[in-house]
Amino acid sequence: MTRKGFCFLVAACLGLSFSIACSKTTTPELQASATRPANITPIDPATAATITGTVHFDGTPPTAKHIDMSNDPGCKGSAASEQVVVDNGALANVLVYVKDGLGDRSFAPPSHVVNIKQEGCRYEPHVAAVMTGQPVRFQDTDQTLHNIHSMSKQNSEFNQSQMPNSQPLEKTFSTPELMIPIKCNQHPWMQMYLSVLGNPFFAVTDKDGKFSLQGLPPGTYTIAAVQEKYGEKTLTVTVGAKDDKDISFTYRP
Secondary structure, eight states, X not given: OOHHHHHHHHHHHHHHHHHHHHHHHHHHHXXXXXXXXXXXXXXXXXXXXXEEEEEEEOSOOOXXXXXXXXXXXXXXXXXXXXXXXXXXXXXXXXXEEEEEOOTTOOOOXXXXXXXXXXXXXXXXXXXXXXXXXXXXXXXXXXXXXXXXEXXXXXXXXXXXXXXXXXXXXXXXXXXXXXXEEEEOSSSTTOEEEEEEESSSOEEEOOTTOEEEEEEEOSEEEEEEEEETTTEEEEEEXXXXXXXXXXXXXXXXX
């Protein structure tokens, strides 16, 4: 091979190596940009509105089912069903959330953990809600074996035992899904509902039936209330800048 031919071959090889090196450095960047989450929508606190309200129960509530726990000494004797909890006409454990009206806005999940305890052979709380990507921590505070069986349809189902005083089980849910039943196969009366929302505007009513949706941008929204036995009710609400609207839902037997 002539000296000129050899130099041409070396130059070609160097060019090929440079091309490969460049492709290796740019490909991860392209992949990262393709999987980058959607831009988070900022909300101006100077215009943020609040929707508060109460969920009522009109009529005689059903008699709570008696639960006998005496077969397991690690439990606390007996309790009553939490399917319908009414106090002076106020309905607890109702999920209230913004169902429609946020358009294509996207929101970062809260960093704080939502804790769900297995305490007294009950799930506490009975109804909870989180955002997609927000951590959920399950903890067994009883002196008995429990297991956590999430019967999800849109998210991955899981079924995991948990020993007393063991490390908490932490999970995240990636897809919005309402009222996921979570039960304990060891204690068939133990069941709660976990909702996964795509926005941070949600609440679960307290014992007085109260809820509050804070930090909303001005707009017109569909607000939904969901109760495990009686289903969903909706209202359309318009809020302006710094508005504070009060609404109510009423369930009947």
